Amino acid sequence: MLAEDRLNAIVSMVQQAGSVTVPELAEALGVTASTIRRDLQTLDRAHRIAKVHGGATSLERAHVTRDLTINERSDLHNDDKERICARAAALVEPESFVYIDSGSTTLRLIEHLPRLEGVTYVTDSVLHAQHLALRGMRTVVLGGELKPETEALVGPDALATLDHYNFNCGFWGSNGIAAEQGFTAPDIEEAQVKRISMRHTAKRFVISDASKFGMVAPVKFADFRDATIITAGEVPAKYQSMDNVITV
Amino acid sequence: MLAEDRLNAIVSMVQQAGSVTVPELAEALGVTASTIRRDLQTLDRAHRIAKVHGGATSLERAHVTRDLTINERSDLHNDDKERICARAAALVEPESFVYIDSGSTTLRLIEHLPRLEGVTYVTDSVLHAQHLALRGMRTVVLGGELKPETEALVGPDALATLDHYNFNCGFWGSNGIAAEQGFTAPDIEEAQVKRISMRHTAKRFVISDASKFGMVAPVKFADFRDATIITAGEVPAKYQSMDNVITV
DNA sequence: GCTTGTGTGCGCGTTTATGCGCGTTAGATT
């Protein structure tokens, strides 16, 4: 049996039954549990099913419970990201006003943030806000239109709210990092929020793994020199020596 | 049975019956009370049910009485809620700008909202916003500080954002409904958001089951005449004949 | 023929879920 056929079989079994266990699938398809687990991982990443402890469920059933459990461990085993986030989190000082950009890397950052006195976190992501509040942080959310794909807030309300604030420091993700093209994002509206939020922040940090160096996304939101980059992994030689690049 | 399925089963049992005890759930699902307790904890954190001493209740019922226990299980409100929400949802017109208040009743309302052309929904709850966005609605979130308990946004930013908007219609929950004391809420800051949002709305609807009539919570956010009440069940005689009370 | 890559199974250490026992706490009863 072709691996591709097996994947399809798993999906249809899950769809039909609503949920199945790993041993059930292994038995039905004549392969070991290891293989089934790998398949489930693949299908989960492709958003065709939802992988849960013990097996898999159809996407409709999974909705709410996924949020906190799965999201947090989705790409857990990334040493680089862990180190980057730990380093970045250490930069937050007591009694400060901190901006947290939307994105998966900054979401990881939240888990590392210290519980300091008098720190208020501001974010443009409802998902990030929930995590911050869950950890007992004082949390402020920008207003605006909610983009379903990224759970980020954009538009004039978000920008207007930013105008009231001045942050001591802030953390952003970036889809592209290049010396000439600067920091770039895939979406105009989100880039605008990034741009304006940076403008109101004293100490600006972009946190990113090494893979983003040399990449260029459609919309630029800051010059390369506008922020300090905290990164890890195999940074291209060209960027290693730059004094606004911190490799951990 | 998958743990994930068990969680879903608990939620639907709670939704259907209004409230259930721990031993009941343990018996029905074939696990021990310990496991049920842990499940309830999980579900409570995910805001899918409300954990109370003795078992769990649906979210709507928990909001009324902060410290309710299991024994008063007047169950039947479930059907009522469905009808109330269906009736309320039918009031939304195409090309309109609609405000949705935070709270468990309005959360139920979201499931009934029609997919109409050109409708934008605005809410002060990040949870409601996520549900709206998930259903493909154009969604706007007020800014402001996030209250962890209720996932509602409060404070000057929320109020300032409201100032820019004028809604065609809006839906609010209320902890208390009384002819003299008007509509009341348990919290000052949340009441303020309710008050200001109502001020910017042309057609105002309070959706509530009959149990709230005669109840008074600490903070008033509107006069009794300021909104049309959509309700169901055994409405006290005094209120039945009032022309801003719609019983479905 | 050899290399390279991919898919699969297996073993191992780690994590997670569950049940049980205990002391503590919250509601109910009087």
Place this chain on the structure above:
DNA sequence: AATCTAACGCGCATAAACGCGCACACAAGC
């Protein structure tokens, strides 16, 4: 108000599920 009972949370032990590295098999390409 005092007492009683059931519910509760916590820690621990166990078993299942899990992720990962390694080895092997087979196929494709040089």
